[in-house]
Amino acid sequence: MRMMRRFFPSVVVVIVSCLIFPSAIYSYDLFFPTVSIVETPRDGGIREDIPKKYLERYTRWKADLLSTEFGRRQWEAYAKNSAFVLTIKISGDKGKGAGTDNFQWNSQGNFVGATITLGNQIDNGYPNPIYYPVLNSLSADQSSYLISGRILAATKLSHELGHVAQAATANRELIEKQSKLIPEYTSIFLKNGHNTRDKKLEKLVEEIGGTPIAIWESREYWSEVTAMKFLSERIKDEAFYCFVFNKIRNNVTTYAREYVDRFEPAAIAPCVK
Numbered sequence: 001m002r003m004m005r006r007f008f009p010s011v012v013v014v015i016v017s018c019l020i021f022p023s024a025i026y027s028y029d030l031f032f033p034t035v036s037i038v039e040t041p042r043d044g045g046i047r048e049d050i051p052k053k054y055l056e057r058y059t060r061w062k063a064d065l066l067s068t069e070f071g072r073r074q075w076e077a078y079a080k081n082s083a084f085v086l087t088i089k090i091s092g093d094k095g096k097g098a099g100t101d102n103f104q105w106n107s108q109g110n111f112v113g114a115t116i117t118l119g120n121q122i123d124n125g126y127p128n129p130i131y132y133p134v135l136n137s138l139s140a141d142q143s144s145y146l147i148s149g150r151i152l153a154a155t156k157l158s159h160e161l162g163h164v165a166q167a168a169t170a171n172r173e174l175i176e177k178q179s180k181l182i183p184e185y186t187s188i189f190l191k192n193g194h195n196t197r198d199k200k201l202e203k204l205v206e207e208i209g210g211t212p213i214a215i216w217e218s219r220e221y222w223s224e225v226t227a228m229k230f231l232s233e234r235i236k237d238e239a240f241y242c243f244v245f246n247k248i249r250n251n252v253t254t255y256a257r258e259y260v261d262r263f264e265p266a267a268i269a270p271c272v273k
Contacts, residue, residue, distance in 0.1 A: 032216070033103045033167070035176040038113065040106045044084045046075070054090045054120050057153075061123065064154035068233040071154065074161045074226075086164060087115040094118060096125025098156050100163040103175065111168045116160045123149030131217055133251030134224045134231060135159065137244045145240040154234065155227050162226030166219060178208045178215060185212055221259045228263060242271035 050058045065071035078086040087102075097119045104113030126132075126139040138152050167175070185204045192198045196211070205211055210218075228248065235241050249270065252263055 032179045032182050032212075033101045033175065035103050035105070035172060035179060037107060038104045040083055040108075040110065040112055041085045042082065044078075044082045044112070045086075046079045047085060047087045049087060049089045051090060057120075057123065058090055058118075060150050061118075061153035061157060064148075064150045064234070065157050065230070067154075068230060070230050070233050071158060074158060074165075074230070078161075078164070083110070083112060085113040087113075089115065089117045090120050091117050092120045094120070094122075096121045097127075098122055098160050100160050100167075103167050103172075105172045109172065111170075111172075114164045114167060116157075116164070118153075118157065118160070122156045123153040126152075129251040130255040131220045132224060133248055133256055134227045136251055137247040138231075145243055147240060147244075151231075151234060155231050158230035159223045159227040162223035163219065165226065166222055174209060181208050182212045182215075218259075221256060221262060225262050225264075232264075245271040 048058075066075060078084055085104075094117055098117060100114060100116050102113070102115040103111070106112050127135050129136040135152070135155060138147050138155065140147055181204055185201060185208075188198060188200050188204075189196070192201075195201075209215065231244065235244060248263075252260055
């Protein structure tokens with residue numbers, strides 16, 4: 001992470017480019033969620049909007065998530081909540097990535113809805129280790145281990161469910177303000193020669209609680225912590241457990257030093273089995 005921050009303006013250019021050109025996003029949306037106020041649902045739960053051509057693979061991914069107690073708890077938190085609607089979709093446009101959007105609150109300030117959109121190929125493709133130290137750890141590299149795509153897909157789904165859980169404890173007005181003002185930040189940044197010390201940008205940073213990249217990366221790291229908890233249970237008896245967790249350790253300590261405290265000791269301690 002420190003290495004990246006030395007070139008902070010260039011990193012912001014990447015983030016901004018993805019905000020402007022969605023097709024350039026490789027694995028995960030860099031958009032900030034939309035916010036709306038709706039009536040409280042009476043028939044909530046999980047609504048699975050899955051095209052027939054993707055249903056078989058989705059069923060496998062979901063079964064892998066539900067094969068763990070942690071994954072079942074994640075799922076049941078919404079499946080049994082009549083006052084909350086979680087919509088899960090699959091889109092070919094997402095490819096190997098996923099995103100969580102369309103956050104909904106009611107007029108009383110209660111979080112009542114969200115939408116997860118999965119790519120149709122989430123059982124392939126590994127995000128970069130800088131912002132996704134857990135998902136990236138499942139890439140086998142040159143090792144002899146063969147890690148199932150079902151595990152990768154289920155871990156990505158767990159990551160997205162983590163975003164929903166984050167939103168439940170978030171400040172709606174702040175998220176709404178961020179979603180509204182970050183495009184303004186982007187526009188100024190592109191016009192001022194990528195000068196992050198611009199007074200207008202500094203004022204916006206105060207209003208939204210950080211730079212766009214700082215806000216975004218914090219959200220992603222929290223969801224990576226969620227993904228790690230799922231993965232820890234899912235692969236605990238696999239021969240590649242230490243391979244994966246030693247890779248998580250390397251990714252976190254190399255790129256995310258200031259977020260180390262979020263991860264459980266197992267993620268940052270050498271693993272030997």
